Amino acid sequence: MPTGSEASSGLVLEHVTHYFGGLKAVDDLCLEIQPGELFGLIGPNGAGKTTVFNLITGVYTPTAGTIRLGARTLNGEASGRVCRAGVARTFQTSRLFRSMTVFDNVRTALHPGAHPPLLDSVLRTAASGRAEARISAQATALLGEFDLQAVAGRPAGELPYGEQRRLEIARALATAPRVLLLDEPAAGLNHSESAALMELIQWIRERYRLTILLIEHDMRVVMGVCERIAVLDYGRLISTGAPAEIRRDPKVIEAYLGEEIPPGS
Amino acid sequence: MEVGKKLLLLLAAGTVLWMLGVSLPRGVNPYVLQIAILCGINIILAVGLNLINGFAGQFSIGHAGFMAVGAYVSAAFTFYMGRSWVAAHSGSGVPDAWLAAGCLFVGLLLGGIAAALAGLVVGLPSLRLRGDYLAIVTLGFGEIIRVILLNVEAVGAARGFADIPAWSNLTWILFWVAITIAVCWNLVHSTHGRAFISVREDEVAAEALGIDTTRYKVIAFVIGAFFAGVAGGLFAHYLAYLHTNSFTFVKSIEIVIMVVLGGMGSITGSVVAAIVLTILPEALRPVKDYRMVIYSLLLIGLMLVRPQGLFGTRELTLSGLRRLWRPRRAPGALG
Numbered sequence: 355m356p357t358g359s360e361a362s363s364g365l366v367l368e369h370v371t372h373y374f375g376g377l378k379a380v381d382d383l384c385l386e387i388q389p390g391e392l393f394g395l396i397g398p399n400g401a402g403k404t405t406v407f408n409l410i411t412g413v414y415t416p417t418a419g420t421i422r423l424g425a426r427t428l429n430g431e432a433s434g435r436v437c438r439a440g441v442a443r444t445f446q447t448s449r450l451f452r453s454m455t456v457f458d459n460v461r462t463a464l465h466p467g468a469h470p471p472l473l474d475s476v477l478r479t480a481a482s483g484r485a486e487a488r489i490s491a492q493a494t495a496l497l498g499e500f501d502l503q504a505v506a507g508r509p510a511g512e513l514p515y516g517e518q519r520r521l522e523i524a525r526a527l528a529t530a531p532r533v534l535l536l537d538e539p540a541a542g543l544n545h546s547e548s549a550a551l552m553e554l555i556q557w558i559r560e561r562y563r564l565t566i567l568l569i570e571h572d573m574r575v576v577m578g579v580c581e582r583i584a585v586l587d588y589g590r591l592i593s594t595g596a597p598a599e600i601r602r603d604p605k606v607i608e609a610y611l612g613e614e615i616p617p618g619s
Numbered sequence: 620m621e622v623g624k625k626l627l628l629l630l631a632a633g634t635v636l637w638m639l640g641v642s643l644p645r646g647v648n649p650y651v652l653q654i655a656i657l658c659g660i661n662i663i664l665a666v667g668l669n670l671i672n673g674f675a676g677q678f679s680i681g682h683a684g685f686m687a688v689g690a691y692v693s694a695a696f697t698f699y700m701g702r703s704w705v706a707a708h709s710g711s712g713v714p715d716a717w718l719a720a721g722c723l724f725v726g727l728l729l730g731g732i733a734a735a736l737a738g739l740v741v742g743l744p745s746l747r748l749r750g751d752y753l754a755i756v757t758l759g760f761g762e763i764i765r766v767i768l769l770n771v772e773a774v775g776a777a778r779g780f781a782d783i784p785a786w787s788n789l790t791w792i793l794f795w796v797a798i799t800i801a802v803c804w805n806l807v808h809s810t811h812g813r814a815f816i817s818v819r820e821d822e823v824a825a826e827a828l829g830i831d832t833t834r835y836k837v838i839a840f841v842i843g844a845f846f847a848g849v850a851g852g853l854f855a856h857y858l859a860y861l862h863t864n865s866f867t868f869v870k871s872i873e874i875v876i877m878v879v880l881g882g883m884g885s886i887t888g889s890v891v892a893a894i895v896l897t898i899l900p901e902a903l904r905p906v907k908d909y910r911m912v913i914y915s916l917l918l919i920g921l922m923l924v925r926p927q928g929l930f931g932t933r934e935l936t937l938s939g940l941r942r943l944w945r946p947r948r949a950p951g952a953l954g
């Protein structure tokens with residue numbers, strides 16, 4: 355039975371506004387994303403979607419408004435602290451550690467949660483050995499779940515594009531988040547790859563019991579996996595609702611979709 | 620069992636180092652010995668700087684400044700306090716050489732700590748500055764230190780700091796080379812090392828994964844500076860004389876070249892490059908006037924052929940060497 359306190363344990367944005375100089379990139383945005391929800395954020399280019407991600411993850415501090423995860427206020431926190439509070443993200447353009455191996459990319463993400471004291475590592479104590487073994491075991495398990503164990507030893511920059519995207523999601527999950535922000539995960543993927551991605555996103559949510567916030571231009575993916583969708587235009591929220599409602603909303607059609615998408619596409 | 624084995628290994632390594640340090644100076648002429656000692660000091664400097672420049676990716680060109688801090692602090696300690704302490708305790712049954720060794724050890728640690736504090740101060744701007752801007756700050760720091768020391772009367776000012784106890788020797792230097800390599804090697808091959816490299820590779824992504832990039836940048840500066848300070852102390856107590864001219868911008872660049880040439884992010888690369896670049900100018904002495912011209916041409920040539928440095932980010936390991944030496948069997952030859 356949802357109560358008031360439970361409802362607020364999700365990710366909440368209250369009257370969030372952000373200016374870049376004189377440009378209002380995000381305008382009085384209010385969103386409430388329930389725990390465990392798969393939420394889509396769509397809108398035309400330049401609507402402020404990625405800015406919203408950057409505001410949530412502490413890359414920018416909002417000019418006004420508050421961002422909360424449960425009872426914790428996130429705005430004004432550095433992105434490292436936001437991550438440790440339980441918000442992980444991927445980036446629109448891949449930001450893997452390209453010269454590091456696939457395995458080490460994931461191990462790096464496990465570091466903040468499991469590292470031994472620096473001096474232990476310098477002296478190679480038994481405790482540091484155990485911590486390293488734990489990190490490696492977790493990384494191996496995660497790579498197994500994402501079907502990346504075969505390429506574990508290769509530099510991340512050498513992977514095919516689809517695997518790079520998968521690795522980025524695996525690396526974000528290594529930080530043990532409660533909320534996962536995916537910034538255009540289907541960009542550049544072909545038809546069958548994006549179909550596999552849809553399955554993967556749903557599987558991740560079930561497997562890790564996460565709240566997922568998704569920015570995506572591929573309407574098939576957004577409409578297919580999201581339970582609710584918010585539409586931004588010029589930094590303002592113009593509509594929120596289930597995919598079926600969004601599809602029919604004349605404001606959304608005018609600003610973004612262009613024409614009504616026939617159901618079942 | 621495991622601990623006992625480790626101790627035994629350490630003890631064996633220590634004995635070998637000590638024997639090397641004692642026996643080598645007897646066999647070879649002083650000129651060769653001096654080059655060996657400078658090699659050791661440069662290895663400590665280059666490996667420490669590689670932690671900052673190569674692994675954490677923060678471009679510092681003020682390493683000679685940290686070296687100067689360590690050199691002057693440790694020399695001031697042994698000159699003003701250490702020597703009288705050794706004299707006071709002389710004849711108490713403990714050999715003078717041991718007293719001096721203890722004093723030198725404390726002096727080197729003090730020099731290292733002073734340099735590490737300087738590293739902390741210089742590391743702080745690196746939180747806000749990147750690339751060439753940071754490089755200029757570290758360059759400025761190195762020059763400021765030098766100019767300050769040039770004006771401190773207690774350490775000889777412009778005349779130079781003379782009459783420092785000459786307690787440093789090859790054994791001490793080999794010992795600190797081993798410590799420096801062991802500490803840096805263990806560090807970069809641990810989970811902390813991956814955190815350093817993630818800062819170098821993509822700071823925004825590292826931060827988004829919850830890595831405390833601020834902390835790791837400062838740690839790199841502090842550890843790199845500590846070893847530069849120790850190297851400075853060893854240098855001071857070997858020459859028994861210091862002048863700020865030894866710690867100019869040119870010295871900083873020399874260390875940067877060692878790191879770049881060896882490979883940013885390769886500890887063994889720094890070791891090899893430090894040795895090569897210390898010996899090379901000496902080996903080129905027969906060509907007289909053309910010495911530095913040939914030296915520069917060799918550097919330019921190497922950078923053209925291997926822009927990633929001799930080793931890139933790879934390490935020279937025993938197992939890697941063994942693989943290289945073992946004759947390769949063609950895959951078809953087995954059938």
